[in-house]
Amino acid sequence: MYRYDEIDHRLVAERVAQFRGQTRRYLAGELSEDEFRPLRLQNGLYIQRHGPMLRIAVPYGTLSSRQLKKLAHIARTYDRGRGHFTTRQNLQFNWVKLAEVPAILAELAEVEMHAIQTSGNCIRNLTADHFAGVADDEIADPRPWVEILRQWASFHPEFAYLPRKFKIAVNAAANDRTVAAVHDIGLHLTRSASGEIGFAVQVGGGLGRTPILGSVIREFLPARDLLGYCEAILRIYNRHGRRDNIYKARIKILVKSLGSAEFARQVEEEWTQIQDGPENPHAAEFARVAAHFTAPPYQLLAARDAQFEARKRDDRGFARWVGRNVRSHRVPGYAIVTLSLKAPGSAPGDISAAQMETVARLADEFSFGELRVAHEQNLILADVRQRDLFALWQEVRTAGLATPTTGLLADIVCCPGGDYCALANAKSIPIAQAIQKRFEDLDYLHDIGPMSLNISGCINACGHHHVGNIGVLGVDKHGEEWYQVSIGGSQGRDAALGEVIGPAFAADEMPVVIERLVGAYLDRRHADELFIDTVRRIGVAPFKARVYATPQQHERKFANA
Amino acid sequence: MLNAVRSSKGAGIIKSGAVIDDAWRLVTVAQGETPETVALPIGPLLVPVPVWRSRRAELIRREYEHGWPLGVWLSAEEGPEAIAADLDDFSVIAVEFSKFTDGRGYSTARLLRTRYGYGGELRAIGDVLRDQLFYLARVGFDAFAVRADRNIDAAMAGLADFSAAYQRAAGPAAGPTRLAA
Structure with missing residues (x-):
């Protein structure tokens, strides 16, 4: 990965000094609120529901283990021991104090990191x-x-x-x-x-x-x-x-x-x-x-590791994890591993300081000391030997990072929403958690197959709901939180924007709405047809008919009987 | 908008790394006045583009007869195209920042320096504050009429916020740059 030279170091250090002075002048009343706002935003600092939120740049999602250890340290020292990975590959701390932000930025600079241009009306982190x-x-x-x-x-x-x-x-x-x-x-x-x-x-x-x-x-x-x-x-x-x-x-x-x-x-x-x-x-x-992006010292390995294949045969849980969270690598004998930040009951993208430290250690042990952040709010170890996968799996399982749902319905992408964000119209995390709870059964999830579900707490669309196969948007109606649902969005070369299926739903209706959308798909799908392809083939109407067919109360009573 | 510009009248400016007295007077066309009739005080003037266009001969004659140098100022909405053919007529070009968050003036300055080859004084006027001075200098401004309610001596420190840059500068600037060949 890229390492700073003298100019990079100097610029980031001078930026820290500049912002320290600006913060001091703001707190002393020499800079007005309006004058300080663009300055703090271009240093990643928002004023949120509970206080300031600091968004740290992870340039194109690349992190070293040393940097992640520093983020863990910052989480423990200046926050409440947690961080949140965003849909733009960045990391947010939700509980920092304004007066401590210059000190955090100085700590970041030690490991070649910063929060520059993660917000504001400028060119954002790429x-x-x-x-x-x-x-x-x-x-x-x-x-x-x-x-x-x-x-x-x-x-x-x-x-x-x-x-x-x-x-x-x-x-x-x-x-x-x-x-x-x-x-x-x-x-x-x-x-x-x-x-x-x-x-x-x-x-x-x-x-x-x-x-x-x-x-x-x-x-x-x-x-x-x-x-x-x-x-x-x-x-x-x-x-x-x-x-x-x-x-x-x-x-x-x-x-x-x-x-x-x-x-x-x-x-x-x-x-x-x-x-x-x-x-x-x-x-x-x-x-x-x-020259900073040359390949790490890969070993010459067989394309298929016999021990790895045997483990997959013997251990169904391991095989399931490999099937969803491990993908092929361009170098024989290596694999790309997704560490899931979507454990049931967690907030998508959230990670504890202890988990950061574990991931940093695993990156050192298994993946040349580097990792990646996916915009789907998971972490990636990009260079793991097949023969190490079983040992790695045992470690990440203990750390709560082995949820085998990457690319499935429960791999929900979700903004922080009304629990944290001052812009949000509605909460998003509880909706994600309720849906995850409804789709706990791994066999069922795997049977449904690959599909994406994205939730945004407001029209700013940080949860990228427009490009989710199912998109959920929190809206405010007369002071109440409602959720608008769209289907047919997708990313990839054939990216598409979803189509809204109809009137919005109350929060407690959302799990059943998703269940009905999935039910309509399962009834109509051809063999091996993905959710998105069924939507494209038959259109929105059959899904809409299913979702709005009967009032939910009736079905819920029936389901509970 | 115009008030902000007006307030800089008579105050000092930052130029060549120092705060100096400013002899230039800024002409604005107030409500009820027209470019054709607005009074032109004696001495060096910064006139708005409509005044320059409608009274070009008169302005040049003033310079010739009295030795009062001539300048023009561009509003935030006006690009360098508005005066590109006349650059040789001006000793100073000022660019107005109606609000410091309106970044159009940065492109105006850069184009005046790099595309149109303007080599005279390029002055930022209006909502000009310490925390924008470094970027303003990088795009080619070399004079800064800091907002009159701010301490101009303290503001000068903003020019030294950074000692290096990734991008080349559109004018004289200190420090190493990454991308300059």
């Missing part, structure tokens, strides 16, 4: 495939490019006060795992006919109040032109994006109002004037960054 470098369907490792983009976007003087927040995701695999289509810029690494590496550039996607999939404005951009082209996009947006209405300020609204063809024309016109400028990294700089 996201990328959590399987980068190890996936068997990858075209080329995106991480050197994402790191170069990260540096370019960090403290960018021209783009620190944009009309609204700006999110960039980089996909480099045949199967997009980044949901690039719903980002302000989605970059898809690709190769030209002659083998040159470049990017397809998608712009203007987003969720929130106006969900929309991005438009591809350029099919192939040579990789060396990446920064210049992004600069052109950001400049058009900074100059012409709306600033009069916060709900219409994202780039998606500008792209929509101009039309993607006109927007693309303006970007190209801007770009032709800076194309050969010095903003793009020269070859030596690319080489310097790329």
